[in-house]
Amino acid sequence: MVQTPHQDMPPVVYVVDDDDALRDSLTWLIRSADYEVASYAAADACVCAFRDDRPACLLLDVRMPGMSGLELQEALRLRAASVPIIFITGHGDVPMAVRALKAGAFDFVEKPFDDGVVLARIQAAIDLHRERLAERAHRESLLDRWRILTPRERQTLRKVAQGLQNKMIAHDLDISQKTVEVHRHNGLEKMACHSAADLARMLMTLGDAAQDDAP
Known part of the structure; x- marks a missing residue:
C-alpha cells in the first residue's frame, strides 16, 4: 500500500x-x-x-x-x-x-x-x-481524479488530449456531438483542467494508468 x-x-x-x-x-x-x-x-x-x-x-x-x-x-x-x-x-x-x-x-x-x-x-x-x-x-491526486471519471469520459478526454475536435471525437466514438460536449465538459471539470494542453500533460504524468478504463 x-x-x-x-x-x-x-x-x-x-x-x-x-x-x-x-x-x-x-x-x-x-x-x-x-x-x-x-x-x-x-x-x-x-x-x-x-x-x-x-x-x-x-x-x-x-x-x-x-x-x-x-x-x-x-x-x-x-x-x-x-x-x-x-x-x-x-x-x-x-x-x-x-x-x-x-x-x-x-x-x-x-x-x-x-x-x-x-x-x-x-x-x-x-x-x-x-x-x-x-x-x-501530484500524480496520486491526478489518479484520484481520473478514477472518478466514467469510461466514456475517459475515452473522450484521451481524444481531447490528442487535439481532436468534438466532431471527430463523435465520429470515432460513434456518439453524437452533443454527447461529446457533455462528456468533455464533465471530464475536464472533474480533472480540474481548462485546456487540451494541460490535459495532455496530465495524461503524460499518469502514463499507463490513463489507458485503463477500469473503475
Missing part, C-alpha cells in the same frame, strides 16, 4: 552502520545540523522501520554483516522507495560504490570524510526527496 507523502514534514536522516563509534559520530554531526536522525546498527532493522512518506535520505555503510548496504538498496528498490541513498565507503570499496550508483544511489562518500561535505550531500539528497514526494503526491 502506497503511503500518503508528507513532503512538508521535518526531514529525517537514516544512519545505518555496524560501527558503533562511526554511527554515534554521524548521529551527533547530523543532529548538530538540526536534522532528525534514525540510527540502526543493522540493515534489516532499518528495512523494518523505514517509511517513504516524509523528506529523508539514507546514509548507509556499503559493507555490513548480515544484510549488506547493497542488499538494503535492492530491498528498498523492490518497495518502490524514492528515498535517495548516500553510501559510506572504506578503502577498496569504490568499485562497490560505483555499482551502487549504477543501481540508483544518490552519491557516496569515502572514509575518512569531511563533515561539511557529508552535510552538503545530505541536504542535496533531502531536497531531491522532497521533489520526488511532491511529484508522487
